[in-house]
Structures are given as structure tokens and as C-alpha cells.
Amino acid sequence: MPLALLALAVGAFAIGTTEFVIMGLLPEVATDLGVPVPTAGYLISAYALGVVVGAPLLTALSTRLPRKTVLLVFMGLFLAGNLATVLAPSFGSVFASRVLAGLPHGAYLGVGSLVAAHIAGPGRRATGVSRMFLGLTVANIVGVPAGTFLGQAMGWRAAFLVVVGIALLAMAGIAAFVPRQPSPPGTGLRHExxxxxxxxxxxxxxxxxxxxxxxxxxxxxxxxxxxxxxxxxxxxxxxxxxxxxxxxxxxxxxxxxxxxxxxxxxxxxxxxxxxxxxxxxxxxxxxxxxxxxxxxxxxxxxxxxxxxxxxxxxxxxxxxxxxxxxxxxxxxxxxxxxxxxxxxxxxxxxxxxxxxxxxxxxxxxxxxxxxxxxxxxxxxxxxxxxxxxxxxxxxxxxxxxx
CATH class of the missing domain: 1.20.1250.20 (MFS general substrate transporter like domains)
Structure with a gap:
């Protein structure tokens, strides 16, 4: 796999891990925040809300920016949201941090798909997209079980701290290996x-x-x-x-x-x-x-x-x-x-x-x-x-x- 696609996949791995790992840590989250488990489950909905709102919103704000820059900004926002989850002291602040972490989810994967298709080249564009999506699938094999185990052993916040580290690694990989792609000429929000x-x-x-x-x-x-x-x-x-x-x-x-x-x-x-x-x-x-x-x-x-x-x-x-x-x-x-x-x-x-x-x-x-x-x-x-x-x-x- 080209290093550029691997860097994009690492970002997808971080996204897949943070989205699903909380499902296995709800009892720990509920105990720590002093809320019932069903109430803690609202944090899953908070992330999904961020995804649904963030995909069109962030795309609208970034249509004229180079795609590499956009990917770095989105992954930086994702990192900030997960770091806020680690540091949030109350249920309300954790809820807000999960919405923040979810905002760049769809925008990153969408722009990343376009970049992956470009990297793969003509006739292999779906293959390129599928390779980037491997990060999401491997997250369900490795990231989520490992994050659940770590969260149960060292506290649920530890799992999200690891996600922060993976996001930082993804940003470094994107900066180093993803080629610069200007936004397509003539595009804008109205056109999109x-x-x-x-x-x-x-x-x-x-x-x-x-x-x-x-x-x-x-x-x-x-x-x-x-x-x-x-x-x-x-x-x-x-x-x-x-x-x-x-x-x-x-x-x-x-x-x-x-x-x-x-x-x-x-x-x-x-x-x-x-x-x-x-x-x-x-x-x-x-x-x-x-x-x-x-x-x-x-x-x-x-x-x-x-x-x-x-x-x-x-x-x-x-x-x-x-x-x-x-x-x-x-x-x-x-x-x-x-x-x-x-x-x-x-x-x-x-x-x-x-x-x-x-x-x-x-x-x-x-x-x-x-x-x-x-x-x-x-x-x-x-x-x-x-x-x-x-x-x-x-x-x-x-x-x-x-």
C-alpha cells in the first residue's frame, strides 16, 4: 500500500476506533460520570449528531482549500475533540466533546476518498477508496477490542488518549506523504x-x-x-x-x-x-x-x-x-x-x-x-x-x- 494511502487509512483507523470503542465502555463511563448507563448511551448519539451535521458544514467551509490542507485541518479538529473528551470533567462537557469529535468524521472520510481515488489512479479508484476504508474495518478488529480492554484496565479516558496519539500519527503521515492537491478549478459552495x-x-x-x-x-x-x-x-x-x-x-x-x-x-x-x-x-x-x-x-x-x-x-x-x-x-x-x-x-x-x-x-x-x-x-x-x-x-x- 502506498504510504499516502496508509496515512489516510491510519486516520480512518482512529475514526473507527473512537466511534465504536465507547460502546464497550459505557458501564465505566456511566460510573465515572455519575449517570445511568442508558444516559451514558446518549454519548453515542452525540457523536453521530456531530457526523451528520459536520459533513456538509465543514465541506461548505472548505470547498476552495487544497485537499491536503483540508485533511490536516479535519484531523486536527478530530484530535482536539478526542482530547477534550479525555479532559472533560462532566457528562455535559463529554457530550459536547463527542459532538466536536464527530464533526470532521464524514468530512475527513469524504475528502480522503477523493484523495485516495486520485492516488490510486485511473481504473483503480474504487480500490484506492477501499484501501483507505481498511482503516475503519481494522479498527473493529484491533482498535475497538484493544481500546475496550485498555479502558477497562486503566480507565475509559485512556482509550481516547490513545486515539489522540493515533490522530497525531495520522496528521504526521498526511503531512509527509499525501501529495498536494489544489481544489478543482471553478468549484465553490454553490457548485457543490x-x-x-x-x-x-x-x-x-x-x-x-x-x-x-x-x-x-x-x-x-x-x-x-x-x-x-x-x-x-x-x-x-x-x-x-x-x-x-x-x-x-x-x-x-x-x-x-x-x-x-x-x-x-x-x-x-x-x-x-x-x-x-x-x-x-x-x-x-x-x-x-x-x-x-x-x-x-x-x-x-x-x-x-x-x-x-x-x-x-x-x-x-x-x-x-x-x-x-x-x-x-x-x-x-x-x-x-x-x-x-x-x-x-x-x-x-x-x-x-x-x-x-x-x-x-x-x-x-x-x-x-x-x-x-x-x-x-x-x-x-x-x-x-x-x-x-x-x-x-x-x-x-x-x-x-x-
Whole structure:
């Protein structure tokens, strides 16, 4: 992996670790801050709120800046938010620090995707994006379990202090190895918003919401599903979570080259496979071994949706892709919230702990339907205004992917 892509992946690793490690440290956080565990859970929502708000806001403020500079600023803001979490004395201040840490999440990953695609070169852009996203997937294998262990042994703030160190390392790598890329000529906030409003971009974002909501409907409740249905002990749950992260990593390695060859068919295949795996999970979840294997596959096909959808919205907003690329991560976090809520609705309605998988399958099918409709509408002669023609003329490396 080129050192520039590795530096971007280290930043993604820090982001993935801070987003998910708090889920395993909620009891410690609650005890230290003197609040109930459910109240401490609001800190997860605080981070997601920061992501949803920060992606479009920070992008709007940075459209004319060089991308390397933007990446350094975003990672610096992320570092500051996590350092504030380490130093925050009360629940309210920790809540505010988690919002601050979440603000640059989507903006960094969106701009980083554009830079990774540029570094990888024509014909390998999806592969470049998937390599940067490896940082997110490896975080679920290494960063989150290690951070949870460290937080339990040395206090929950220690985990976030390590994230600060990783963010500093990422900034050093970006400064040293990422090539300078000026902002595309003629771009600005108005141009970015216009490209974001194109129908294919909007359909791509909506596909991301439904497809990823299917994943998070299950992932949010995988712990009680394993203990209540599969018969695992609580000590086995971290192993299952690591299997999910392993699946995400394998999926990321495979999906990039596939998306480079055939973008839309890869999206269709990933969403269809996700729906099938979720249906199968309603059966296999009742045995610990089959449940563990299915979680591994779920991680692979679930995260397999992320890279091709990221590249799709970049392609369809090729003249000014920054806002679209960052907004895709807002869509993923909306999917996180919606999937968790809908899965909880199924359980609360008395449908059992297997119901999130069935609900997730329906969401994946809806996402597949939207993706197919988008593909049918994206025929020669449709949505071919001056902006689209200019995009294809100026960015042929993108048009070959769509």
C-alpha cells in the first residue's frame, strides 16, 4: 500500500476506533460520570449528531482549500475533540466533546476518498477508496477490542488518549506523504450544492441509507442476539464482534477491484447478498457456530455496500464531488440511527431478537430496488445536461466506473 494511502487509512483507523470503542465502555463511563448507563448511551448519539451535521458544514467551509490542507485541518479538529473528551470533567462537557469529535468524521472520510481515488489512479479508484476504508474495518478488529480492554484496565479516558496519539500519527503521515492537491478549478459552495442535488447523487445517498440501515438493524443488537438466541456467554460476544470486523476487512479487500470493473453490478450484488444473508441469519442465529460464521459473512457483504456507493456518488458529482462524498457518510450515520431504531421497534413489539435480521433484509431489498431504479434511469440521454457532459469530459476516469 502506498504510504499516502496508509496515512489516510491510519486516520480512518482512529475514526473507527473512537466511534465504536465507547460502546464497550459505557458501564465505566456511566460510573465515572455519575449517570445511568442508558444516559451514558446518549454519548453515542452525540457523536453521530456531530457526523451528520459536520459533513456538509465543514465541506461548505472548505470547498476552495487544497485537499491536503483540508485533511490536516479535519484531523486536527478530530484530535482536539478526542482530547477534550479525555479532559472533560462532566457528562455535559463529554457530550459536547463527542459532538466536536464527530464533526470532521464524514468530512475527513469524504475528502480522503477523493484523495485516495486520485492516488490510486485511473481504473483503480474504487480500490484506492477501499484501501483507505481498511482503516475503519481494522479498527473493529484491533482498535475497538484493544481500546475496550485498555479502558477497562486503566480507565475509559485512556482509550481516547490513545486515539489522540493515533490522530497525531495520522496528521504526521498526511503531512509527509499525501501529495498536494489544489481544489478543482471553478468549484465553490454553490457548485457543490448543485452537484449534490443531481438525481443520481440523491438516489445514491438514499440507497446508502436503506442498505446500511439493514446492517445496523442487526449489528446494534448482535450482543443480545448472541446471548439470548445463540446461547453464547457474554465473554464470547467480543469474539463475534471481531469476526464482524474481519468480515468487513475481507469485504473491503475484495469489493474494490470488483467495483473498478463493474460499479453498478457490484452494488446490486452486494445489496442482494446482504438481503439473503440477513434472511439466513434468522435461522442460523439459533446456533453459536452457524451464528458466528454468518456474522463474518454479514460483515463482508454489509461493508461491501460502502465502497461502491462512495465511488458512485463521487462519479455522479464528478465536477464538484466533495459535498457528495462527505454527505455519503452522513447517510451512513443516518442508516446507523434508523437501523438501530427499527430493529428496536421489532424487539419492542414482541417479535423476538431475530426480528432485526428480518427487518434488515427488508431494508436491504428496498435499497436494492432504489439502486436498480437509479441504474435504469442512468441511461444514455438521461440527465445529460451541461454539467453532466462537462463532468465526463473533465473526469473520464470517473465516467468509466459508472
Amino acid at each position: 450544492v448543485r452537484e449534490l442535488g443531481r438525481s443520481q447523487v440523491v438516489l445514491g445517498l438514499v440507497t446508502a441509507v436503506f442498505g446500511f440501515a439493514g446492517v445496523f438493524a442487526v449489528y446494534s443488537y448482535v450482543s443480545p442476539m448472541m446471548t439470548e438466541l445463540a446461547g453464547m456467554s457474554a465473554s464470547g460476544v467480543p469474539v463475534v464482534l471481531a469476526l464482524f470486523g474481519t468480515g468487513m476487512t475481507l469485504g473491503s479487500l475484495v469489493i474494490g477491484p470488483l467495483a473498478d470493473r463493474a460499479l453498478r453490478p457490484t452494488i446490486y450484488g452486494a445489496l442482494a447478498s446482504l438481503a439473503v444473508v440477513l434472511v439466513v441469519f434468522t435461522v442460523t442465529v439459533h446456533n453459536p457456530w452457524t451464528a458466528a460464521v454468518t456474522v463474518l459473512v454479514l460483515g463482508a457483504v454489509g461493508f461491501g455496500v460502502a465502497t461502491p456507493l462512495q465511488v458512485l456518488v463521487m462519479n455522479k458529482a464528478a465536477q464538484a464531488p466533495t459535498m457528495a462524498a462527505t454527505s455519503n457518510h452522513s447517510a451512513f450515520n443516518l442508516a446507523n440511527a434508523a437501523g438501530a431504531w427499527l430493529g428496536g421497534v421489532g424487539i419492542g413489539a414482541g417479535l423476538g431478537y431475530s426480528s432485526p435480521a428480518a427487518i434488515g433484509a427488508v431494508l436491504a431489498v428496498v435499497g436494492l430496488g432504489i439502486a436498480v431504479v437509479a441504474g435504469l434511469l442512468d441511461r444514455p440521454g438521461r440527465e445529460r445536461g451541461p454539467s453532466a457532459r462537462a463532468s465526463e469530459a473533465e473526469a473520464p476516469e470517473y465516467s468509466t466506473l459508472s
